[in-house]
Amino acid sequence: MHAQLQPPDVVISERPVHPGSDTLTMPGLLTRIEATEALGDQISQAIDQLVDAVLNLQQPAAPAPAADPNALVALERRMLALEQQVNLAQACQELTRTAQFHPKERSVVFVGTTYFGCNVKYAWLAFRERARQEGITAWFLPQTQQQEQAITSLGEACFPLNHNDWSTAHVHAALSAAVVVTCDHLLNPNPYAAALLAGARHVQLWHGISIKEIGLRNLAPLRQMSARFARVLSTCGPFTRLVGTSAAQEVEWRRWFGFEQYAPIGYPRNDVLLRDPDAADLLNVDVEIYQLARQTRAAGQRVVLYAPTFRDARRGTWLLESGLEQLAQSLARRGDLLIVNVHPVESPLIPQLAIAMPSARFVTPRTDLYPVMRETSLLITDYSSVMFDYLLLDRPIVLFRPDHQDYITRSRQLFDAKLDEHPGPMATSVQALLDVLRQPDAQGRTYAPTRAAMRQRLFDHTDGRAGERLGQLLLEELDSALCQP
Template sequence: MTLISFVVPAFKVQGYLRECLDSILDQPYADLEVIGVDDASPDDSGEILAEYAARDPRVHPVRLAENVGLGPARNIGLDRAVGEYVWFVDGDDWLVAGCLPHVADRLLATRPDALIVDHVRAHWNNVGTRSAMRDVFPEPPGEATFRLRDRPETMRLLHTAWNRVVRRQFLVDRELRFAPGWYEDVSFSYPALMAAERIGVLDRVCLNYRQRRTGAITRTRGDRHFEVFAQWHRVFRLMDRWGPAVEELRPAVFERMIWHYLTVLGNGERTAPELRPAFFAQIHADFNRFRPPGGYPVPGGVEGLKHRLVAAGRWRTFSALRAANQAGDAARRSVRRVRRRVLPVARRTARVTRNAALREYYRAELRRPLDPTLALFAAYWYRGYACNPAAVYAAARALAPQVRGVWIVRRDRVDTLPPGVEYVVAGTPAYYRALARARWLVNNVNFPDFVRKRPGSVHLQTHHGTPVKVMGLDQQRYPVGAMGMNFAKLLRRVDRWDYSVTSNSFSTQMWERAYPAAYTTLEVGYPRNDRLALATPEEIRKLRAELGIGPDERVVLYAPTHREHLPGWRPPFDPDRLLDALGPAGRLLMRSHYFHDRDRRPRGPAAGGLLDVSSHDRVEDLYLVADVLVTDYSSAMFDYAVLDRPIVVYAPDWEAYRVARGVYFDPLAEPPGAVAVDFPGLLELFRSDAIRSTPAEQARQRFRARFCALDDGHAAERVVRRVFLDDRPGRPAGGVERSGGVDAP
């Protein structure tokens, strides 16, 4: 028999589900199964479960026709489980690496009805906070099992389903299931503990409880938090049914109930001010209804005072106490901030700079009305006319001529703009005025921190590639690649986004977890790839001629990614030897990354078949003229795949890169073509023409099906119709629109 069945419900967790599944399946313990329940999720959670099931027979997906909520979804998974034990793991949490052998050893050694494991709260800002395990069990709890009546303090551990592994037959015999609604863990976890004859505690951290910045019910205001009362009512009805067997636990359970109610009431992210009096009134009613005849352990201090105010039904006094405590906390935080900021007056210099004056000018312009026709475009930190913003700009000129498009450009890049493109130079008064008054702001990176999101303005984030390396908040786990980043400021910039353009479902999933905010995702393909999808043979011949490339030459484009952890890095790559492998008709184009390691050698005729194209402004030109792309971990592979031409992944430092920088995607495991891990292997691929072998072709077709299905030449049109013309189809042709929101319970 399988030892552990993992039940993983999935609803709007596409950005986290892969990490959850990987954390289970990659454990050094194989006697398990995963029941993945797609709770009619509107995102790609169901597709992710199906994808994992296709490559791992331990994964069994269940797709529900309608959303039933977290509790019923867990029940459906429980009914399909065959393991001796069941572990309910939410789709946005993940197991600690290497924990499962320890859990399995304890289960096999002690055969508990329920084994509680430790966890940490993993916050979105990469801060982890410990559980109450050490407070509840100051001394190690040991391996011996016990009944709840012998150690009632166990109830002070978090009452969730995911921090305990429960014997499946025990649940069946006691008819323990999850109720519908929010706070469904309450009416499952406490009764399970009360009914268990053998409870075990493993004081080893086994699960990361993700504290999401957006999307969690614990961070969502609304009247559904009143559902906590119904869940506790179910607990007491069960106690009434079970009678004397659990009667001595009633005081401790009652104390937990009041603690939980006060926790929900005291969380301003859950209960809005106008709902708090009614919520308090229901606490008072339940206090009188369920209070044990012989009393209960009333906590001391301020918490005890709260209990007494609840018992008396004194909401006004309770509210005043709460306000006083909050004011004191705010004052203490303010003092700490001042202490950190205060510097001797002698060290401060009152100088009015030109930049400060321009910022004042910007703030003044913010008080003027928005220009209802102005759209401001930028790309790559004002490097010029490029990428997705350029494609959206061109489509807007054709489809929305009433929109006046203006580009922001650095002074040294003005001469790279196409004729007829209106622009402002970064840092000038015209630049600040346009930033303040534009109705639309379009960029493939973020605008500066000082830019305000005005009511009525629309910020469109187009991004500039399908991510291989980790981005955004995920970089916190890889500090070498995140040096100098301020993640609090990053999130303030992300909060300005109204729309986020993605080229495929994979990108949508990764951006959702890397940049958690309330924007709407436009999963419509990449506008910059429209040109690749629609290019004609005549256009390609013209581009080759402009670069001095003959019609019969075999062109290889080498375009590696940037390595933040290795400044000045150059790959182990000998152009002359590769040219020899290509033969007399071979031509090699080399393009370094646009970031710090850009090598801008002068353009000119190719010397011996080698041409450096690092300074060529439009990378799409280079894709079109190339017969083969050689890259490593660059997003170039996703764009070039639109052309359906051979791609080679040259990855001599893959293991070092993935450890130092962190990755979302393994191009060696799911490559877009042939793979070489050293330079001799790369040469052999070209000498043997293995780049066009059947396995390489099949890999490319799988890659294209997964990542390029939306790049049909009309992505820019879809963006313009949605953002500039406010066309709101349910499912845009060739893509999907998704809004951020709250998880279903």
């Protein structure tokens, strides 16, 4: 997360206002007023900082042997930076207002996240052909250079990663977008992107079913409440539609986010679990690991995927202390393949983990895991949403939580009540985990009825056609934005 008024690595969107009606409703008016007031407050704070810097520069200094030229240069640079922040904030405020009344066209912008492999990737892939058939422009807003290269290599419409490379045509395209699709907070390194897209109808896919308290339930006490943290909270809505996997979860999602309509159509990323991936699906996939997993399963050996989430406290070090080298050695002796997918936040520790676990194979960080998941035999995880996606494969799941008390105390609160029964056995030590994996029921037959019941409760659709349903939803949103019957 980054401060709103600094030229950030990622910038979080303004509250979207949805066009499509000549009459501005009271909720829509309040949303615009709130967004304008919030940005105005930030501008005022930046101006106050600038004024303070000027006063400090003009105020007579205490007698000193000689002025420090380095200090004066540093102060001048600070003043220049503050001036740039004020100019950026003012520009974004005016662009936000412009986006809200700018005429919209039949175009959809898909916003990339920190890696090309989540719901937005598969939503964009699924919608491309339909967009061409319907005369719709499907833009992609990349967050990394790799994403920009992948999209342009396919000849698709892609905004430049560097905002200094945006032409007037790009600005027009962003202001004209009728719908924006995200699967996270609207984050992008372009500091103007959120403002330029503020007038589009917002379809939020999010990035998985959660047992962690997220969004509006992931709060901080005021003594720790920074402007950056508050800004992230403000991007938890309002969305035009929030996409989920079952109608029964709507109440749960409304605890975490603000949205107008709920669409239980399924996650596009799960489609690839239920069909053979094509060449486009394999974009940004660790192909070496993917092929190795396929070959290992074809040879009749077991492929074990370990995919934990990250920790806010003891980041990464908990992995080194959990005894995973024993797991790797035990599986290697049995002829099994252990694939480890370290969360991107903790991926800098992979070199150390690789030394401790030479027989394990590590997935390249920030690559698409879903085609690889399809080629595994068993999942070991902790609190990650991949456990729910894995239900669609109806294969064994083991929960490994060696630092559970520390996690719920110092990392995240859990909404664990949704798991009235676990999809598989629970292990709190590596020895207990090894015992589970050695049991005759390691194939998960005992928990098969539980997994089936959970899958039925959490997924209204298990047909691999979520991308198609999303395409129809986007057409409906486009018609609403353009006032078409």
